[in-house]
Amino acid sequence: MEEFGSFSKEIAALLDISPNTLRRWSIDLEKKGYVFDRNDKDQRIYYKRDVFALKKLQQLINERVPMENALSIVSSEYNNKRELSQTLSVHEKKDTQITLSKDELESIIESTVEKAITKEREAMFKAFELKMNDTIEMQSRLLMKSIRDQQKETQKLIAAAEEKRKKGFWSKLFKR
Numbered sequence: 001m002e003e004f005g006s007f008s009k010e011i012a013a014l015l016d017i018s019p020n021t022l023r024r025w026s027i028d029l030e031k032k033g034y035v036f037d038r039n040d041k042d043q044r045i046y047y048k049r050d051v052f053a054l055k056k057l058q059q060l061i062n063e064r065v066p067m068e069n070a071l072s073i074v075s076s077e078y079n080n081k082r083e084l085s086q087t088l089s090v091h092e093k094k095d096t097q098i099t100l101s102k103d104e105l106e107s108i109i110e111s112t113v114e115k116a117i118t119k120e121r122e123a124m125f126k127a128f129e130l131k132m133n134d135t136i137e138m139q140s141r142l143l144m145k146s147i148r149d150q151q152k153e154t155q156k157l158i159a160a161a162e163e164k165r166k167k168g169f170w171s172k173l174f175k176r
Helices: 008-015 019-031 048-062 067-078 102-174
Strands: none
Touching: 008 019, 008 048, 019 048, 019 067, 048 067
């Protein structure tokens, strides 16, 4: 396997810290005797052992260990581990095999199926709701049309009865 390292930007992203914080930690570790490899441009090259050391430092800081003590612990523990592989675990192959137990696999499948069923059910309810709304709207339109037609017919009948009544009154008046 080919040995390679990474620059500070990648390591800072891996540790979820800013590049400035990584630079400060690196300088502080160097003051305590920790040695980072450097390239021709005098840039630090971070290898697997360095990542482990920085993760340990981050862990100690998160556990509220004073910075001086954390730096001393990491420097003494990891400075002598140059024999660690210099290949970053961050750059592992993409086709890493994952092993799951039968229960874990069943749980994942069950969860996925439940989500798919829920989505399908929601889509069916939405389609049903739209269909019902369309049907109700169409029935409302037909009902309103029917009511308007009946109103027009009623108005015609009223107008005819009024005309007949008026005609009846005048004909009675003039006795025609």
